Amino acid sequence: MDTVLDLPPPNKKRRIPKACAACHRSKLKCDERRPCTRCVQSGTTCVWHEKTQDPVAERFERVEHAIRALNERIDVRDTPIAASTGSTLDRPQDTAVEHTAVDETSTTICGMFSVRQPAIRDVIASGVVLESDAQTWFAFFMAGCDRFVPVFDPKRDTFHSVRRRSTVLFDVLITVGCMAASGSLSKAFLSLYQVVKQHTSDLTLHDSGHCLESVQALLVIASYSDSCATILDTAVRASLRLRLPETVTLVYTSIAQGTDAGSRTEKCSAEQYASTRTWHGLVLLDQILSLDGGKARSVTVAVPRRVRALLSHPHCSMLDLRLFAQVELNELRASCHAAVAASANGGEQVLHQTINGCLLDLSMWHSEWEALINRNVSGDVENTVFVVNLRIQHAWAVLTLQLRALAASGVENLAVMTDTQRALAFSAKLAAERHLELLLTSTPAAPSPGAPEEHTICLRPYASNFRFAMEFVWAKNVFCVLIVLRLAILLGDPVSTLSRRLQQTQDFLDELKKVGKGANMHYTQILSQIAEKCQRAVEGSVEASADLLQESSIPHEFLLGWNFPGLNLCYLPLDWQDLFLDFDPLD
16 A cells, blocks of 8 residues: 655745855844844844745645655665575565465655565465465475476475575465366466466566576466467566576586585585576477467577586486487577578579488487487486487477478469479378377386286377476477378378278377367467367368368467467469379278
8 A cells, every 4th residue: 555654845945045155154043132243243133034835835845745755764674684585576574474375565755656576475465375285286386397307406495494584486386286286267266367477467567686586487488378479578577677688607617617515515506507508498388389380589508518517417307308409409409490491592403402410410409319318317217208208309390491491482282283292292191190190109117116017008298298287288289290291182182091090080089189278279279179170071072172182271279379380381283183093982
């Protein structure tokens, strides 16, 4: 609430319109009992009178006095908090205060306006959730969501440590974990979501109080938000204020000089590496949104291969391999896409040579990083999960490269494509099929203590973790399956092949439906509708097959939110009789 001060009127200034120079300089009033020297010599007395002050000026004096008084109160109130945390956005919790769902203060400005200050208490202290539920949802985040936002260290970022260091980050992790555990339509998540909305507003409004944890909070919010690009750039701006790039440079320099463990304390080294990990997390999301979402690039990595040097840091974790591998891959993808765009006007032979060079670079990345994972990741189950994820990333890079090259040729109609262009479409189809098969790869789960070997459960490690995934992961994998079905129809695959692809699509849909209802289920609905159309075409509907061949419309979820190539491909023959000859569902 705004603070109203009952202040006395300010002292009115006095002036001396008819006074001697000495009295005028000293501003002292002489009288008959204590005349000044000049008055004694001249035998006179200075004449004084009071002037009524201007009402507007008097009001401004009152306002200035009120602001000074409020600033003094704020300084007194915030001094112990700032001393313990260094930021007004991330304060320790005071569990003795009264619990309220909304915790706000305000500062009066110019007597007419007030600005909300950041919330002080977290969702537990405010009574929004129970501590037991918060612990469950925090554990849920660290059991799967951290793989999609790999900037946390399970040894450093524990429940009590995060709560002590940052109200904002703690509430954000609890909220995302609740979404993964209970769904985005649950009552608990909707309540927590309102808190995160206020935190997002606070972090945008009061950017002077940012710390590393607030940058991490913004990164997580951006990863699971519809306004991901805007919030991400806010996080990047905050990281620049904290000089995170300079910290990353220091870490690289210390590794190159071999002085990481000798010249700094263990705590300093851990904090600097946490900053390095967070900075690369920002870079990764910026890469994803620029390569596959149409966002303008905010950060560019000069020499992406150097991220491998960070693997030798003593604080490097297994999740860091996933993070640094993707940062290097996406920078390589950006270079490949730029090379393809530059060679598009040089003729088919130049484009073909460029694509082959890019494919070689992607293959080298895949083989080298798989070797790094085999050396650094212990445990058969964990190793298998990392390798499957790496192969999916490689298949996605090859698929989008082929489709970008096909789009650069400027031809969308397969009926009029040259042999080279059709070869590109066929290569893209193979990469998409490889991607789909990897999504459905089954691996044995970690056995329960004392359980017999025959009771070992096989899981699909990638598809089964979709409950933890951000929207981009849903969108890109559904897009991949759509491309498999679309190119199978356009390139005239036999019915037996189409039937197998439709069965794989149904298996993938079953995995998505296990997640339950939520914000990303519309992607499941899109895929289900396309699969039904393809099923009708396979079962012998000539009209359905003709519609699929001609259709080049793009679902608005992909058209507005993402920049995936290939969904505008179609088959429109110059001779309409060929439309029915090229696809025979009874073949």
